[in-house]
Amino acid sequence: MSRRGAAVAAAVLLGALILVSQPWSELPRRARSVVRFAPRDLAVRRLGGSGTAFDRRYFAFLENARRRLPASAAGVALYGTPAGEPYLYLASYVFAPRPVRVSPERPPEGWVAAIYGPARPPGARVLDAWDDGALAVPE
Numbered sequence: 001m002s003r004r005g006a007a008v009a010a011a012v013l014l015g016a017l018i019l020v021s022q023p024w025s026e027l028p029r030r031a032r033s034v035v036r037f038a039p040r041d042l043a044v045r046r047l048g049g050s051g052t053a054f055d056r057r058y059f060a061f062l063e064n065a066r067r068r069l070p071a072s073a074a075g076v077a078l079y080g081t082p083a084g085e086p087y088l089y090l091a092s093y094v095f096a097p098r099p100v101r102v103s104p105e106r107p108p109e110g111w112v113a114a115i116y117g118p119a120r121p122p123g124a125r126v127l128d129a130w131d132d133g134a135l136a137v138p139e
Contacts (some may be wrong), residue, residue, distance in 0.1 A: 054086050058116065061132045062094040065114040068128045068135055074110035075099040080117040080133070112137055 001009070022030070058081075069076070076095045081087050081102055091114075092100045107113050113124060113136045120126060124136035 055082070057132065058082070058087060059090065059094075061116050062091055062114075064130050065133060065135060066094050068130075069095070069098075069112060069114075070127070070135075072110070073098060073112040075101070075108060075112075077104050077107035077111050077113045078102045079113055079115045079121060080119055082116075107138060 018030070019027070065076070075098050076091070078088075078091055078100060081091065088100065088102055091102075101107075112127070113121065115121070115134045115136060117133065120134065120136065123139055125139050127135040127137060129135075
């Protein structure tokens with residue numbers, strides 16, 4: 001099977017699974033969403049998708065942090081992140097393949113702290129700051 005044929009088969013299978021698993025009333029809304037977001041940048045598509053619907057502002061914070069994260073960062077320590085599995089899961093997805101931890105007492109060596117909100121931990125040097133957050137390293 002050619003690559004194009006495999007792509008078409010995968011699309012048809014995905015479409016069938018969506019038809020079976022979703023309420024029929026959802027299909028027009030989802031189709032409009034695909035048409036509207038398909039040509040856009042990946043971050044914009046994610047922002048408009050259902051995976052970030054629980055807190056789009058938090059996703060914007062993560063995307064800002066990801067774009068500003070130094071290439072040398074070994075991992076990301078999250079501070080000010082709301083409690084809950086969706087928040088950790090989304091952060092892990094955005095920062096992959098780097099590991100992510102929520103509120104460690106002190107970030108491991110080589111890690112960067114991504115701080116959601118206005119609070120800044122004592123003893124940290126801010127690398128970059130924006131409206132909803134900052135990146136910092138321990139001093």
